[in-house]
Amino acid sequence: MSTQGNAVIGQSGGPTNVINQSLVGVIQNLKLNPAIGKLLGTRHGVRGIVNNDYIELNNTPHELLERIARTPSSALGSTRDKPDAAYCEKILANFKQNNVRYFFYIGGNDSADTARIVQEMGAKTGYQMQVFHIPKTIDNDLRVHDHTPGYGSAAKFVASAFIGDDFDNKSLPGIKVNVVMGRHAGYLTAASALARKYDNDGPHLIYVPEKPISEDDFLADVDRVFTKLGRCVIAASEGLTAPDGKTYAEHMAENVEKDSHGNIQLSGTGALGDYLAGLITEKLGKARGKKLRVRADTFGYLQRSFAGCISETDASEARLVGKKAVEYSLDPKNVEGSVCMTRKPGTGYEIQIHLESIKNVAREAKHMPDEFLTGNDVTQKFIDYARPLVGELPPVGSFSELKK
């Protein structure tokens, strides 16, 4: 029998477009576990716990829940706090005070680890508690997990943006740099490849953190594509990395400091895109002796929060992992775990779910495997991997089909 008590649910880290689906999945499945009394939603993750800032969620009306499920970002608020031992003690103290025996934490790898530490601290003092990590991250960088809720919708945003932007670039040809989120893992940038439909469709070059590139090689790539097609669409991760292992952003920061140009930010800015566009304008423009049409966009926060851009696959999986967390809470032996999706071997796309120990998920991030990357592009294997995750993409047409 599970321990009778209350439950806390929280959301942590960068929000996604389906993180509320997981929240709603837990709330809607709550009655499955009669040992759970009150479900307390903590405002702004762990911060709400230490501040005892909760809202009771048990009786949220169904209609409102369904609307919240489709609303971007974290309905309970999020936090970037990374609790140390003293912080975790406060969390545990609050849990004891509120007789919290279940903790559902929706977040990335750091959030998972916090939940596990609190559970272990409790166990040492004989306080029984079960903690469940419900995965989310647009970066898709959790180990063990085949993919992570939040990635599919963000990938759909990136693919839809590149579909439109590549048609824009065909219409008014030039060189276009699009900077995509992803400091360490290139999954989201790689999703730009899903935009392609016709021969010579962009993105023509894809740069991820896993494949360092020098400025000279980058320029040579752009020059080659532009010479062939008269245009070039580029997808670059914000974590674009130079051959010395430092990111372009780090190099820029060093130069900024050296030149004392003031307070240029490198996060939540267009700095990297502008730098790459400037590089192309200056170096390739000079070499060709003419002004090139070079533009840069940085997709920024829209990737994780643009209202209405939701992969239906992603939404239903995010709901499912929330529901499953409650299911796992029925077994008192499940003292901790991350709700983990893997792909059923065989043909087609079907997922299976198991509970994975949090220590196999926490802290370290996953990078793209070699089999998904080739030079400045992704492989067909990556396309096959990612395509089912983004759901429906807008169908497009072109007069080029007439020639066939």
Add this chain to the structure above:
Amino acid sequence: MSTQGNAVIGQSGGPTNVINQSLVGVIQNLKLNPAIGKLLGTRHGVRGIVNNDYIELNNTPHELLERIARTPSSALGSTRDKPDAAYCEKILANFKQNNVRYFFYIGGNDSADTARIVQEMGAKTGYQMQVFHIPKTIDNDLRVHDHTPGYGSAAKFVASAFIGDDFDNKSLPGIKVNVVMGRHAGYLTAASALARKYDNDGPHLIYVPEKPISEDDFLADVDRVFTKLGRCVIAASEGLTAPDGKTYAEHMAENVEKDSHGNIQLSGTGALGDYLAGLITEKLGKARGKKLRVRADTFGYLQRSFAGCISETDASEARLVGKKAVEYSLDPKNVEGSVCMTRKPGTGYEIQIHLESIKNVAREAKHMPDEFLTGNDVTQKFIDYARPLVGELPPVGSFSELKK
């Protein structure tokens, strides 16, 4: 009777998400005018005419047309060429050579004027031709027209972006600057106001080119909102203007030259957003003696081309003005005109269409009227004006509803 002959159709200027709807409207209504023989689609607008680069569109399959109609950007290609008299002579020569008696040109105010000039040149030499301007622009800045196809879908993008970004900002509070397209007219930036649903929803500050603002007043606005709400979401036009009448971008360009920092671009870059974010970080952060969380996004080209973000109202109106252009071509007295939507007076939203002389549309742009603007915000009158144009917006929900 209209003159028997061929027709040319072209697309010009910055693409939109529904400019192909107008193209398809013309193609699908073509049989209405039996005087029209071949319909020639010119590649990249006027440039395709002088290069005699056409594709014949009469027999494009229906299924392909419907897909093209929902495809972002200009399916025939676009151009930024602004023809002078010699260029217009070449256009006319090509038209005579191909017995082109109808010219449908989908574009903004400059494109309209080009079409009219060619028609007048033809008339002077006794060459009969009818030219029709089919409006498009995301800037919504055509005179006479109540609104312009392309605006509604771009406005839907901006509103959807602000819906998501404001929830993101509630979740992880801070100061967020979003830069929206619009060099001279603030309509698209103003559409950010459509994102609001609950009390204290963002955008909290809206800056359009029509309302110049000093840096000090801007900072005072941000400070006031941030003090009250602990967060602040800002919508700023790329044409943000200082009290001296120069845009911020112009001021930045001057400073860039003065400091010889090199080749910073001010179009298709994140420079303005980064500048405003830097200003807030430095000035308000210093005054408060702490680090503020300040971020900037520049929505960039996604606003006009993001695949799948289409206002159904906008799409059907764009189709309609294309169809209407063919209808107007039936009357040989209509030697030139812009297909113009106005709003039927009275309750509800209903449009009526008439043919307006191109000279009343061409060249000069429309600005937002005073009745749509108040200080650093829009009026309810603007909301009532813009809301029907963007069609359905994603429904959202919040736990704040529980308190009611």
